Amino acid sequence: MSSMSSHNSDHEILDMIQNNNDIEKGYRQLVYKYQEQLYTVVHRMTNNHQDTDDILQNTFIKVYRHIDTFQRKSKLYTWIYRVAVNETFTYLEKKKKKQLRKADMSLVGDVVQSHPLIDGDDISNRLARAIETLPKKQKMVFNLRYFEEMPYQNMADILDTSIGALKASFHHAVKKIEKHVLKNELL
Amino acid sequence: MKKDNDKNIQEELGELYPLLKNIEVHRPIAPEGYFDTLPDRVVSHIKHEQQSRSTKKQSYRWLHISGVAASLAILIGVYLLQYSSNTIILEDEIYSYYIETGDFSDIDEWTLSNLTDFSDSDDDIEYIFNEGLDDIDDDLFLENY
Numbered sequence: 001m002s003s004m005s006s007h008n009s010d011h012e013i014l015d016m017i018q019n020n021n022d023i024e025k026g027y028r029q030l031v032y033k034y035q036e037q038l039y040t041v042v043h044r045m046t047n048n049h050q051d052t053d054d055i056l057q058n059t060f061i062k063v064y065r066h067i068d069t070f071q072r073k074s075k076l077y078t079w080i081y082r083v084a085v086n087e088t089f090t091y092l093e094k095k096k097k098k099q100l101r102k103a104d105m106s107l108v109g110d111v112v113q114s115h116p117l118i119d120g121d122d123i124s125n126r127l128a129r130a131i132e133t134l135p136k137k138q139k140m141v142f143n144l145r146y147f148e149e150m151p152y153q154n155m156a157d158i159l160d161t162s163i164g165a166l167k168a169s170f171h172h173a174v175k176k177i178e179k180h181v182l183k184n185e186l187l
Numbered sequence: 188m189k190k191d192n193d194k195n196i197q198e199e200l201g202e203l204y205p206l207l208k209n210i211e212v213h214r215p216i217a218p219e220g221y222f223d224t225l226p227d228r229v230v231s232h233i234k235h236e237q238q239s240r241s242t243k244k245q246s247y248r249w250l251h252i253s254g255v256a257a258s259l260a261i262l263i264g265v266y267l268l269q270y271s272s273n274t275i276i277l278e279d280e281i282y283s284y285y286i287e288t289g290d291f292s293d294i295d296e297w298t299l300s301n302l303t304d305f306s307d308s309d310d311d312i313e314y315i316f317n318e319g320l321d322d323i324d325d326d327l328f329l330e331n332y
Binding site for chain 1: 207229230
């Protein structure tokens with residue numbers, strides 16, 4: 001848990017950073033406010049702490065580099081989530097390429113084996129394994145909706161996709177998971 | 188950030204796949220103390236980046252000043268070169284004009300005294316006489332030579 005118990009509003013944080021009032025304090029507040037939410041979302045995609053940490057640092061540094069371009073037309077958390085999601089996709093893509101170069105074609109299997117939340121064979125574990133079989137964008141849609149219970153409108157803002165497309169994607173993801181879980185149930 | 192006007196997630200899942208509805212959701216757990224140190228690490232990285240940005244800015248400023256100074260020096264050099272070559276061309280042109288036209292009626296004292304090549308050359312003087320340039324101002328000519 002964060003040691004900073006109360007969070008400033010996004011508006012106050014942006015004032016500190018964009019008006020050069022107290023840039024350092026502003027960033028500290030920003031990281032305190034969003035680190036745990038982002039950690040959860042990113043970790044569900046990477047399934048390991050080290051990658052999550054790298055992505056989170058990159059995300060906050062990107063936010064620092066581009067904060068001047070943020071015009072307050074959208075919500076700060078939507079913008080930060082979008083940066084984090086893009087950073088996650090880029091990171092995973094690079095990692096996948098790296099692993100492919102090493103001719104390690106059993107990426108999915110390895111990730112599932114090392115999944116820290118999978119340690120048995122109950123329904124939760126089967127769900128976790130099933131989620132790992134989803135393509136990364138579908139996986140992100142499923143995670144945001146299922147685990148974070150994020151409204152479709154927010155997801156649309158973050159993923160830059162229509163609500164209809166997101167609902168369809170979530171529906172497909174659920175069907176794939178259902179199929180996967182049922183198949184493993186029979187085995 | 189939860190909840191909205193959307194259909195409740197549990198209802199949605201209940202319709203799509205009832206099995207998912209009641210699964211216990213695990214939250215990823217970060218190592219102890221992680222969230223206490225991350226802000227410091229990010230801020231320290233940002234400070235470092237700010238410092239290197241300011242160093243770069245200073246380097247760019249000096250580079251800019253040097254560039255402007257060099258450009259000015261080149262422009263001045265080109266201008267001076269052009270000016271001096273223009274002067275040479277002018278003298279050559281005057282020389283050619285008087286030799287070709289043989290019309291020395293409007294030549295002034297200063298020009299005559301500055302046409303060093305012309306004035307010092309016996310060949311040129313001989314040429315003028317041979318070509319029969321009668322309308323040359325004798326007084327002026329004799330006064331200078």
